[in-house]
Amino acid sequence: MKQLLALKVNDHPGVLHRITGLFLRRGFNIATITVGACEEPGVSRMTILLEVADERVMDQVRKQLAKQVDVLEVEDLTDRDAVTRELCLVRVEAPLKMRSDLHSLIQPFRAQLIDVGFETVVVEVTGSPAKIDALLDLLRPFGVLEIVRTGLAALPRERQTGNGGTARREARSVEV
């Protein structure tokens, strides 16, 4: 089963190694992992998509992560409402006469061309992994030369607090 975790970790050298080493020792398979700065200075956020056997293993993963001194927060987003995005860049064979076809194909995906040459173009698309997969399937007949995907970044949707003072903000947030 796939599990999605959001971590806040100290931004120290070696912390990524520490986390991935933990997964390696315990035989957990990482599907994707992304790391970057977050809203706090000195703290990074990791989004990890894991493949685990069952819920008990997942419970172990959470506890083992939380036990690390450099791990500040562990949030399990698997069953929570969260927005998830992945960025994908694709280099596609696109002779000039095919360009308009290509363009009309990618437009519904809100993808765009970010590099244009005589023979090839680079398409940028952001979205759920399923959406990216779908676009890649459509691009394959053109000739896909290179693909790079970032892995998931995820944030939970706005929390529904019980606090009357923020009643208006309690409304379910909407993905746009």
Next chain:
Amino acid sequence: MSFEVTEGARAEALSPDAAAPVGTEAPAGEDSERGAEPRPEPPPVYRGADLLVEVLKEEGAEMLFGIPGGATINFYDALYNSGIPHVLARHEQGAIHAADGYARISGKVPVVTGTSGPGSTNLMTGIANAWFDSVPMVIFAGQVSTSVMGTDAFQESPIFSMTMGITKHNYQLMRGEDLPRVVKESFYLARTGRKGPVLIELPKDMTSNEIPYRKPVEMRLRAYNPTPKIDRALVEKVKRDLARAKRPVIVAGAGVVHAGASELLRAFAERARVPVVHTLLGLGTLPSDHPLSLGMGGMHGTVWANMALHECDFLLNIGSRFDDRLTGALEHFAPRARIAHVDIDEAELGKVLDEDYPIHGDARDALAILLDGAVDPSPSEEWLAYLESLRREYPLWYRTDRPYLQPQRVVQIASDLASDDVIVVTDVGQHQMWVAQFFRFRRPGRFVTSGGLGAMGFGLPAAIGAQIADRDALVLAFVGDGGFQMTVEELILLREYDLPVKILLFNNNSLGMVRQWQELFYEERYSATLFNIQPDFMRLADAYGIVGRRVETEEEARAVLEEAFRTRAPYLIEFVIDPMANVLPMVPPGNGVHEMQGVKPE
């Protein structure tokens, strides 16, 4: 973090102004803008090594174990006049096992040092050992200077990444100004929560550079909570349900010892009338001859302890991590019991078994709640009588039909002759299990053995550390001829530091435990377990200037042990034991704990 950040941090550490302290300095020019205000005193500047020694003193570091080298020579230079005693081992493995024994007996946090490269890699076994058995220590692993790190410089090894998986936490110290904070955090982490080894990788220039120092040092451990608030309601539920159980049992692990909760455990077991199974590291939490003590459970446990584990209807585990050597095949472990588990490390809860009452907290806190108010005794007299009948029917036994000295008998004699405050240390192997089975442990926290890692070579150096921690105690080091030869070079420390350790060497001319498995499960194919030639252990004792005695009979054993116990001098006593003596009973690998073999003499 990511590669970019790592490289960035490295570059920053190497840049000329990396030494500029963060946050503590007044911004440049501030005083001139304010005019009259006096310029703040610049922080005092220390050589890194001197600062390190100062911080060690502040942390109350009382004992160092190690071997110096090029990368740590500045540190050793600063130690020269520090007054902190240093034990110079002959091998880093000896140093760190000695620190381990010292920590277990003194309850303090020793410091271990090894130089870069081989000095640090030689520490690895001891680090892993301390990690598995939750023994606190702070380790300084020397490293080559930051300017050549990563270039495969002379005596360089990537000790930071190598030790990530066998330390509670580790640090790569790349900026001098981090030194005081990192050292303080290390001691704090080592001695709190689930204790364990903390390693600091110390590049040589961190000890030679000048470092500004301001107190106090802020610790940055915001997510670390060593004292979890225990779920009182859940513990009270355990207390109620335990009192209603018909066949309850307590499993007492090392967590009880670490928490200093043996007295509370005893009080609770007595008031609740619940028998106690000990793990290897939990031996001594109740005295061995206490009527509620079932001795050790697991692979070489007693029949009555293992049947208690198998047939119980309520199991309260305090401070044990359900090691596979205790549980045997999981499907047969306490199959009809509701299981409560108290552990200071939340990650232990649910790791092996799906407990009905997972209690995250300190053993002492849990037992205090269990003892609070009236304790209803469980209706378990029938259960206790049943276990007692098993004890009578299947007593621990050893062979009497062979012309050789039986090792179990030697353990019994030593146990009978020893005083109550004896410290028992073992190496790893058959003798370790014979001691666990036949020694009468009278006080908690006086049994030092390599439990989780099972590191041969542990015994002698650990006994050295234990005797340093308690100079007046009778320290017995039970070792086998295999493990003893792995760290035998530390014998000289007995003379050098005047340590009257009694070494009880069980010589069966083999790697006995492996030989036993080969006999029982590999059709007596003794592949590489029999020693054809052995050193002359008596001449070895002589070479190291300690008393050597060779023993082949029970009468000699008693006489020599009596002599050794009343003499304040180190002894090496070689017991020439039955080469075919086995550790029985035994749960064969893959079986449940109720499926033991060798429960009775054939």
